[in-house]
Amino acid sequence: MLKQPDWKLIRIPFLEMDLAHACDLKCRGCTHYSNYGLKGSVPFQEGEVWLRAWATRLMPGTFSFLGGEPLLNSDLLAYLRLAHILWPDSKRILITNGLNCHLRPGLFETLAETGTRLDISVHSHKDQAYLDRFNQALVEIETARLHSSFEVMLRTQEFRFYRTYRGEGPDMRPFEDKNPEASWQACQNSSCCTIHQGALWKCPPLAYLGLAAKKFDLDRQAAWRPYLAYRPVPVTASEDELVNFFMTAAEPACAMCPAKLDYFEQGRITKEEQPALAGV
Numbered sequence: 001m002l003k004q005p006d007w008k009l010i011r012i013p014f015l016e017m018d019l020a021h022a023c024d025l026k027c028r029g030c031t032h033y034s035n036y037g038l039k040g041s042v043p044f045q046e047g048e049v050w051l052r053a054w055a056t057r058l059m060p061g062t063f064s065f066l067g068g069e070p071l072l073n074s075d076l077l078a079y080l081r082l083a084h085i086l087w088p089d090s091k092r093i094l095i096t097n098g099l100n101c102h103l104r105p106g107l108f109e110t111l112a113e114t115g116t117r118l119d120i121s122v123h124s125h126k127d128q129a130y131l132d133r134f135n136q137a138l139v140e141i142e143t144a145r146l147h148s149s150f151e152v153m154l155r156t157q158e159f160r161f162y163r164t165y166r167g168e169g170p171d172m173r174p175f176e177d178k179n180p181e182a183s184w185q186a187c188q189n190s191s192c193c194t195i196h197q198g199a200l201w202k203c204p205p206l207a208y209l210g211l212a213a214k215k216f217d218l219d220r221q222a223a224w225r226p227y228l229a230y231r232p233v234p235v236t237a238s239e240d241e242l243v244n245f246f247m248t249a250a251e252p253a254c255a256m257c258p259a260k261l262d263y264f265e266q267g268r269i270t271k272e273e274q275p276a277l278a279g280v
């Protein structure tokens with residue numbers, strides 16, 4: 001086992017993990033780059049090892065599963081049960097776009113049994129195809145909630161996407177405003193440390209940059225190389241290294257993000273800009 005007798009559990013406010021990189025929406029500005037048609041989920045066999053190991057080191061106040069779209073992971077229910085066992089006293093949340101609950105029979109009962117809150121992100125107030133599907137899904141979730149009594153929260157501000165890089169797709173480039181401290185101060189992901197590939201990453205834009213880079217050959221761009229070289233913290237890190245990770249605010253890598261936030265217009269997942277619903 002990884003646990004060493006002298007390792008103390010470190011209490012942290014937030015911890016999260018993406019269960020799927022794929023998503024059926026394509027929200028421009030997604031900080032997990034899932035709008036670019038990333039593929040794949042984290043199999044339970046793999047993710048379980050990561051979570052059990054990190055549970056010997058960290059005690060999060062709030063632990064969230066998200067993605068991508070976590071409901072696209074066929075092992076989702078096993079993950080919900082595992083998080084309940086590992087962190088029974090933490091607030092546990094499943095963050096989803098809410099459109100795919102029908103894919104996971106037993107989801108609502110498992111949310112109730114494990115005391116996991118279901119957070120549903122609202123990603124557009126304008127895209128009618130999305131809203132039709134979303135409203136239908138909400139009715140189904142509310143009907144299930146009345147029956148199974150699990151907690152639900154609507155995240156109504158999550159259509160406010162901002163640019164975390166310049167350009168799009170193969171032309172995306174880091175901001176490099178030459179002020180990582182200001183970028184970190186402006187950042188809305190600074191408390192979202194995340195488990196990816198078994199290690200602990202500062203934030204989703206750094207954790208999943210490698211997936212976007214693979215898709216668009218970004219490693220050929222010199223501008224991205226310093227950020228692709230970011231090294232996350234392994235679960236075998238010493239206590240000092242781990243404390244240092246959590247105590248560090250701005251890092252040189254924060255230079256990839258904007259020093260001043262530039263929001264996309266409200267509801268910018270319109271079909272004209274970029275198809276919002278891949279499957280519709």
Ligand code: SF4
Pocket residue numbers: 023024025026027030031032033034035067068069097123
């Ligand atoms: S719903 Fe939108 S913001 Fe959320 S993971 Fe999918 S593309 Fe990203």
Ligand code: SF4
Pocket residue numbers: 183184187188189190202203204205206251253254255256257
């Ligand atoms: S690299 Fe720094 S500024 Fe950018 S999202 Fe991560 S924590 Fe925020």
